[in-house]
Amino acid sequence: MTDAQIHPENAGVEVLDLHKSFGPNEVLKGVSFQVKPGELFVIMGPSGSGKSVLLKHVIGLLKPDSGQILIDGKSIQDPAVRGQYRMAMVFQSSALLTSLTVGENVGLYLTEHQLKPPAEIAAIVSANLQAVGLQGLEDRMPNELSGGMQKRVAIARALVVEPQLILFDEPTSELDPIMAVTIGQEIFQLNKRTHATVLVVSHDRDLAFSIADRIAILSEGRIIFIGSPAEVRRNHDPRIQEFVHAEISPLKSN
Amino acid sequence: MLPRLRGGLRQKNGRYAQILMYKNIGEILILFWQTLRSLHLLWRQRQKVFDQLFEIGNASLFMVCILSLFIGGVIALQTGPILVERGISSVLGGMIGLSMCKEFAPVMMAILVAGRIGSAMSAEIGSMRVYQEIDALQTMNIDPVRYLVLPRMVAIALALPALVIFSIPVGWLGGALVCDFNRKIAVNFDLYFQNLRDVVEVGDVCNGLFKSFVFALAVGIISCHQGLITRGGPRGIGRSVTKAVVNSIVVILILDYFLTRFLLYIHR
Ligand SMILES: Nc1ncnc2c1ncn2[C@@H]1O[C@H](COP(=O)(O)OP(=O)(O)OP(=O)(O)O)[C@@H](O)[C@H]1O
Ligand SMILES: [Mg+2]
Numbered sequence: 001m002t003d004a005q006i007h008p009e010n011a012g013v014e015v016l017d018l019h020k021s022f023g024p025n026e027v028l029k030g031v032s033f034q035v036k037p038g039e040l041f042v043i044m045g046p047s048g049s050g051k052s053v054l055l056k057h058v059i060g061l062l063k064p065d066s067g068q069i070l071i072d073g074k075s076i077q078d079p080a081v082r083g084q085y086r087m088a089m090v091f092q093s094s095a096l097l098t099s100l101t102v103g104e105n106v107g108l109y110l111t112e113h114q115l116k117p118p119a120e121i122a123a124i125v126s127a128n129l130q131a132v133g134l135q136g137l138e139d140r141m142p143n144e145l146s147g148g149m150q151k152r153v154a155i156a157r158a159l160v161v162e163p164q165l166i167l168f169d170e171p172t173s174e175l176d177p178i179m180a181v182t183i184g185q186e187i188f189q190l191n192k193r194t195h196a197t198v199l200v201v202s203h204d205r206d207l208a209f210s211i212a213d214r215i216a217i218l219s220e221g222r223i224i225f226i227g228s229p230a231e232v233r234r235n236h237d238p239r240i241q242e243f244v245h246a247e248i249s250p251l252k253s254n
Numbered sequence: 255m256l257p258r259l260r261g262g263l264r265q266k267n268g269r270y271a272q273i274l275m276y277k278n279i280g281e282i283l284i285l286f287w288q289t290l291r292s293l294h295l296l297w298r299q300r301q302k303v304f305d306q307l308f309e310i311g312n313a314s315l316f317m318v319c320i321l322s323l324f325i326g327g328v329i330a331l332q333t334g335p336i337l338v339e340r341g342i343s344s345v346l347g348g349m350i351g352l353s354m355c356k357e358f359a360p361v362m363m364a365i366l367v368a369g370r371i372g373s374a375m376s377a378e379i380g381s382m383r384v385y386q387e388i389d390a391l392q393t394m395n396i397d398p399v400r401y402l403v404l405p406r407m408v409a410i411a412l413a414l415p416a417l418v419i420f421s422i423p424v425g426w427l428g429g430a431l432v433c434d435f436n437r438k439i440a441v442n443f444d445l446y447f448q449n450l451r452d453v454v455e456v457g458d459v460c461n462g463l464f465k466s467f468v469f470a471l472a473v474g475i476i477s478c479h480q481g482l483i484t485r486g487g488p489r490g491i492g493r494s495v496t497k498a499v500v501n502s503i504v505v506i507l508i509l510d511y512f513l514t515r516f517l518l519y520i521h522r
Contacts, residue, residue: 095390
């Protein structure tokens with residue numbers, strides 16, 4: 001792949017009536033939504049509602065039973081389309097290549113596609129590791145890092161791609177509150193700086209409300225609400241209120 | 255009630271297994287074709303080929319020598335006394351020489367490599383599949399065939415014939431040692447190697463090398479495919495490894511028959 005083949009504009013995503021079952025387990029029951037180019041779109045929803053499955057469809061790792069995923073109107077299942085856009089995904093489980101060092105993982109996209117000379121790649125890798133607060137860890141192996149550190153390496157690996165479309169699956173779930181804010185800012189600035197289309201799946205309400213242009217709520221395989229953070233707060237649907245305002249009731253005082 | 259139920263289940267499983275087998279054979283052929291088509295990208299993957307070659311050599315060379323020494327020895331031990339009885343012990347060198355280079359070295363080395371290297375390949379690729387590393391590659395537009403399968407296939411296709419080249423003379427030596435030192439056989443080194451030189455031609459060695467090359471492709475592609483289709487957690491990886499090794503060995507032995515017929519046919 002060369003840069004010449006890359007589409008100049010950032011990618012808009014359209015999901016049309018997506019259905020997916022695993023055996024008898026119907027996970028997605030007709031999901032439709034649209035993400036505009038350059039938008040920062042957050043999908044929230046309870047555990048097991050199919051958020052990760054949805055993201056894997058958007059980047060073309062899973063094939064829908066029925067329905068379509070369109071990138072600027074072209075199906076993601078078409079291999080040519082995947083070559084036209086720089087895309088990246090941060091997996092919930094990080095999915096670092098355990099046989100490579102942290103530095104090799106972060107630089108993998110550039111080395112495999114031979115986009116830059118090695119010295120330049122090393123500089124980019126170190127800059128991106130710095131951005132996620134992991135400077136100087138290039139030579140460590142992924143299994144020597146904590147879960148949260150691995151997640152941050154995965155984020156650095158995705159940022160190196162300079163993606164036009166980037167998917168984050170629970171970017172802050174394993175991070176302490178301070179680091180979660182840092183990563184949230186990083187995602188926000190990435191979106192503002194490069195105008196990349198960003199799709200985030202998260203339980204983290206603080207993250208969602210502080211960075212999202214729009215929020216979608218996925219529940220039991222369907223999108224039950226899409227709107228701006230303010231609209232989500234104002235909405236009176238009990239399912240949404242329950243999710244947005246769930247608190248641990250002060251058990252102790254009783 | 256119970257026996258009928260179990261019979262029914264078995265029948266159903268049998269048919270399912272059959273369909274699965276055809277599906278797998280089809281997928282393996284497709285994977286092989288995809289690997290061939292990515293061959294022009296080999297230069298970029300050269301470092302990975304070297305790594306794999308080093309690993310194969312490191313893991314197998316010592317075992318190859320020990321194994322070959324004993325294989326040559328046991329052929330001599332089994333056939334020597336019978337040939338001595340009939341007064342034709344002078345042909346021992348040629349006979350062991352031929353069996354070693356046309357049959358034993360390629361087949362036994364292929365089985366050794368299936369157990370030692372094929373298993374490692376399917377385990378490694380299988381765990382990458384289970385832990386979503388292959389998904390991650392795909393999101394970066396890195397083709398797993400090019401990145402994982404190609405270097406392994408090239409490495410095993412180079413390494414197995416190389417191991418056979420080691421194995422053949424060591425096997426000859428094993429045979430010679432037994433012939434010389436076993437009092438019942440008592441064919442000395444000179445006589446043994448004289449006969450071996452008279453009988454064994456370069457073509458016979460090439461014959462064995464060709465076989466081992468085909469075996470290497472079979473072991474490589476079966477193991478990589480099994481790795482790629484791994485499902486489930488650690489237990490799935492274990493199952494994949496077992497299947498890769500068993501299927502490889504079965505295919506080696508079946509292929510061996512047909513390759514031998516083919517080579518006999520073109521040598522006529
Ligand atoms: N490969 C698979 N095979 C079978 N079932 C699957 C597979 N992947 C996901 N599922 C099922 O799909 C459902 C949704 O899973 P998913 O991982 O998308 O949930 P999630 O919304 O991401 O949850 P969490 O917030 O806990 O990550 C679950 O019931 C899960 O069992
Ligand atoms: Mg998930």
